[in-house]
Amino acid sequence: MALLEVKDLKVYYKTLRGCVKAVDSVSLNIEKGRALGIAGESGCGKTSMAMAILRLLPVNGKVYGGLVMLDGVDILSMDDEEFRESVRWKRISMISQGAMNALNPVHTVGEQIIEAILTHEDVTRSEAVRRGNDLLEMVGIHPGRSKDYPHEFSGGMKQRIVIAMALSCNPDIVIADEPTTALDVMVQSQILKAIGDLRNALDLSLMLITHDLSIIAQTCDDIAVMYGGKIIEYGSVVNVYGNPKHPYSIGLLKSFPNIKAEKAPIISMPGSPPDLLSPPAGCKFHPRCPLAKGICLEKEPELAKVHPDNHRVACHNTDMLKKGTDIWNQ
Amino acid sequence: MVYSRYLLKRLIYALMVLFIIITFNFIIFRLIPGDATKMIIDPKFTSEAKAELKREFGLHEPTHVQYIKYVGNMIKFDLGISFSTGRFVINELKERLPNTMVLFLTSFVLTVVIGISIGVYTASKQGTFSDGFVTGAGLFTYAVPAFWIQLLLLMLFGYYIPILPVHGTISAPQPYGLFLQILDRVHHLILPAGSNVIVGFGSWALYTRNTMLEALDQDYIVTAKAKGLKENIILRHHALRSVLPPIITLVFGALPGVVSGAVITETIFSWHGVGKYLTDAIMMQDYPAAQGAFYLIALAVVVCNFAADIIYGFVDPRIRIGEGGKE
Numbered sequence: 001m002a003l004l005e006v007k008d009l010k011v012y013y014k015t016l017r018g019c020v021k022a023v024d025s026v027s028l029n030i031e032k033g034r035a036l037g038i039a040g041e042s043g044c045g046k047t048s049m050a051m052a053i054l055r056l057l058p059v060n061g062k063v064y065g066g067l068v069m070l071d072g073v074d075i076l077s078m079d080d081e082e083f084r085e086s087v088r089w090k091r092i093s094m095i096s097q098g099a100m101n102a103l104n105p106v107h108t109v110g111e112q113i114i115e116a117i118l119t120h121e122d123v124t125r126s127e128a129v130r131r132g133n134d135l136l137e138m139v140g141i142h143p144g145r146s147k148d149y150p151h152e153f154s155g156g157m158k159q160r161i162v163i164a165m166a167l168s169c170n171p172d173i174v175i176a177d178e179p180t181t182a183l184d185v186m187v188q189s190q191i192l193k194a195i196g197d198l199r200n201a202l203d204l205s206l207m208l209i210t211h212d213l214s215i216i217a218q219t220c221d222d223i224a225v226m227y228g229g230k231i232i233e234y235g236s237v238v239n240v241y242g243n244p245k246h247p248y249s250i251g252l253l254k255s256f257p258n259i260k261a262e263k264a265p266i267i268s269m270p271g272s273p274p275d276l277l278s279p280p281a282g283c284k285f286h287p288r289c290p291l292a293k294g295i296c297l298e299k300e301p302e303l304a305k306v307h308p309d310n311h312r313v314a315c316h317n318t319d320m321l322k323k324g325t326d327i328w329n330q
Numbered sequence: 331m332v333y334s335r336y337l338l339k340r341l342i343y344a345l346m347v348l349f350i351i352i353t354f355n356f357i358i359f360r361l362i363p364g365d366a367t368k369m370i371i372d373p374k375f376t377s378e379a380k381a382e383l384k385r386e387f388g389l390h391e392p393t394h395v396q397y398i399k400y401v402g403n404m405i406k407f408d409l410g411i412s413f414s415t416g417r418f419v420i421n422e423l424k425e426r427l428p429n430t431m432v433l434f435l436t437s438f439v440l441t442v443v444i445g446i447s448i449g450v451y452t453a454s455k456q457g458t459f460s461d462g463f464v465t466g467a468g469l470f471t472y473a474v475p476a477f478w479i480q481l482l483l484l485m486l487f488g489y490y491i492p493i494l495p496v497h498g499t500i501s502a503p504q505p506y507g508l509f510l511q512i513l514d515r516v517h518h519l520i521l522p523a524g525s526n527v528i529v530g531f532g533s534w535a536l537y538t539r540n541t542m543l544e545a546l547d548q549d550y551i552v553t554a555k556a557k558g559l560k561e562n563i564i565l566r567h568h569a570l571r572s573v574l575p576p577i578i579t580l581v582f583g584a585l586p587g588v589v590s591g592a593v594i595t596e597t598i599f600s601w602h603g604v605g606k607y608l609t610d611a612i613m614m615q616d617y618p619a620a621q622g623a624f625y626l627i628a629l630a631v632v633v634c635n636f637a638a639d640i641i642y643g644f645v646d647p648r649i650r651i652g653e654g655g656k657e
Contacts, residue, residue, distance in 0.1 A: 054556050059457075088558030096556070101549035106572045115567075116557045162553075 001072055002029035003205050004053075004092075004173055009066035011045070011052045020276045022048040022061070024229035027303075030173060030222075035199060035206035037216030037237070039252065040226035041273050046209045049226075050175045052076075053207075054094060055083060070172075090120045093166040095159075095176040102162050103150040109161045110136075110146025116168045135164040139194055156187035160194060167198065173205040180215065192219055213252055217241060225249045228274045228284035231303060235311030245306050245313040247289050251328055267328045283316065290327050291317045340639040344632050351628040352404050356397055359617050387411075409622035414614050419622035423604060427626075429499050430592060430603035436519060437526035437595075438588050442581055445531035446570075449538025454565055456543060465539065468532030476529040476591060480598050483525045494521045497600035522599040526591070537580065541573040548572075575642060582638030589627050589634075 011023035023045040030036045038046045051057045053068050055076070068076050075087055096102045103112060113132040117123065123131075133143035139160040141153075150158055159179065166174050176195065180188040196219055199206055208219055216223050216237065223240050225233040225248065233246040244250045251269040271288035274280055283301055286292040295316050303314040375383070384390045387410075388399060403410070409419035448468065452461040471479060488496035495501065495518050505514055545551065546569050554568045593605035600606065604623055611619035 056552060056555055084558045084560070088556055090558065094553070094556040096549055096553055102553045104550040104554070104568050104572055106575075107568075115559065115563075119557065119559055119563075165553075165557075 003032045004030040005069040007067040010064040011048045012064045013061045018277050021229050026231055028224055030205050033203045035220040037220035037223045038209045039213055043273055044226045045229040047177055050177050089116050090169045091172050093171040093174050095162055095166050095179045100155055100158055100182050105150050108147050113165045113168050120169045135168055139164045155183055159191050175207045177209045232314045239311040245318050246315050247291055248285050344636045348632050355621055355624050356400050359621055410618035412619040413616045419619050426603050426607050433522055434592050437523040440527045441530040445534025446538045448535040450570055453539045453542035468535040471528050472532030477594055479529055480525045499602040522595050542569050545569040545573050579638055579642050582634050585634035589630055
């Protein structure tokens with residue numbers, strides 16, 4: 001049994017102009033100690049899915065179907081208070097999007113780590129302080145600085161503090177939503193290295209949400225590519241990067257340079273992500289897809305296995321791709 | 331280091347403001363039409379007697395000499411003698427100041443505490459009926475003139491349902507025993523203080539609600555929720571705590587307005603305080619008394635502002651940047 005199992009999850013937002021299906025029947029698994037990367041453009045439902053798992057959706061967002069199982073227990077139907085006490089941070093913690101603002105400016109960083117420990121565990125304050133200091137040390141912040149306020153740290157340091165905070169209650173799984181987006185490349189690589197090291201040391205499971213495929217390649221075991229609220233390709237990083245099957249994944253992988261491979265033109269996919277208020281019929285990607293044909297306009301493709309190694313793709317044209325044609329440069 | 335330099339700057343600024351107020355206080359009362367001496371000098375007096383009286387009050391000297399003497403007196407808190415009672419103004423003010431302080435502090439503390447609590451509550455219940463109702467009520471009492479509500483309350487609880495005294499600070503004759511006397515004072519306090527709370531809570535509630543909603547939208551609140559903190563800890567410890575610096579500044583910034591509001595409240599409820607003293611003095615063209623009351627109120631305003639500056643530095647750690655020296 002997988003540690004975290006998301007089955008057929010549907011997250012819809014009620015807006016004045018209609019219902020937005022931000023997450024539409026998404027299923028995925030994360031095993032103990034594995035890292036899953038969720039890739040996709042802005043507005044494809046990545047963050048909504050994460051927020052639904054943590055039950056932190058804004059007021060107008062609701063889960064309209066599906067299950068989220070943690071160790072076989074459905075956490076979406078759990079009582080609010082029980083969920084707060086036994087799941088949040090203790091089992092699933094979060095490194096939030098724009099983590100630069102994830103720290104409250106009026107409390108010391110140490111206090112913000114300690115309060116999480118004290119909320120969930122029956123330890124004395126001095127024990128919590130000691131653990132807070134250990135955590136800071138683990139992410140490379142001098143424990144003496146725990147009495148400082150967030151504005152007294154640089155962006156990269158704040159990010160590391162947020163990571164320390166996420167680990168404070170020894171969670172089983174950490175959801176990192178764009179953990180490095182606001183940081184420059186150097187700091188980004190330090191942070192990713194820190195996340196990777198900690199993951200190995202603590203046998204953590206990780207769900208890493210990003211629009212940057214290179215981050216997933218560096219940090220994760222598996223990848224799920226999302227488009228228009230659905231997963232369109234899902235598999236191990238080796239398989240998906242080595243042998244992408246969905247035209248969208250192929251396009252994404254070709255849209256940034258590979259420093260090791262020989263020179264290849266960088267492509268940009270024309271068009272923009274679908275308007276989820278009125279998504280196109282059939283495959284949501286068909287208006288941008290160079291391979292679109294009759295059936296794509298009518299029938300939405302299922303996520304189907306294309307490789308024994310559980311590599312799955314939602315596309316009607318996977319057969320055509322086997323020929324290895326360069327679909328984006330014709 | 332930076333903080334103390336900041337404080338010194340604020341102190342100098344406060345003293346300058348005080349000096350300007352003193353000067354205005356001098357000029358204003360000399361611009362008011364009518365002869366300052368008319369109230370005390372009987373027209374039937376001989377001109378020698380008039381000149382003698384004027385000399386006694388120092389009004390025979392040229393304006394600039396009067397001014398210099400006046401500034402000196404103000405610094406020594408020598409506020410002169412009341413035209414109408416012939417007593418030292420400072421003594422009369424000393425008698426009334428406790429009454430004003432009681433009314434003022436009670437209403438202000440209640441207003442701020444109730445207003446902020448309501449703001450926090452409505453922010454946590456955003457969009458519900460109770461939010462709409464309380465916010466609407468606050469907006470209404472904030473928008474209508476204070477004296478109107480106060481007169482209505484006076485009518486309601488003094489006449490139609492006569493359960494509260496309509497004027498004064500204490501009953502005459504006073505009841506026996508300390509406990510009953512205190513009870514009597516509280517009884518008199520309910521209407522003026524209560525009406526102040528009704529008139530004043532709205533702006534606090536609305537401001538707190540808005541800043542709270544803004545704060546509740548921040549990433550760090552999402553983090554706090556994800557951390558599994560209890561709802562009321564998130565509200566108080568994270569959201570309210572982070573919007574407290576501007577609210578506290580406002581609290582002290584609002585004190586001057588409350589002081590001037592006290593003038594109206596005291597007049598409406600015949601409260602034996604400094605505000606009533608000021609209006610009475612102006613009605614009777616009792617210049618030294620009015621000037622003294624004015625001076626006292628202005629002093630209170632300046633002190634309140636200075637206190638706000640000091641407090642602000644304590645509440646917002648970002649102002650103390652220089653002291654940590656960590657940046």
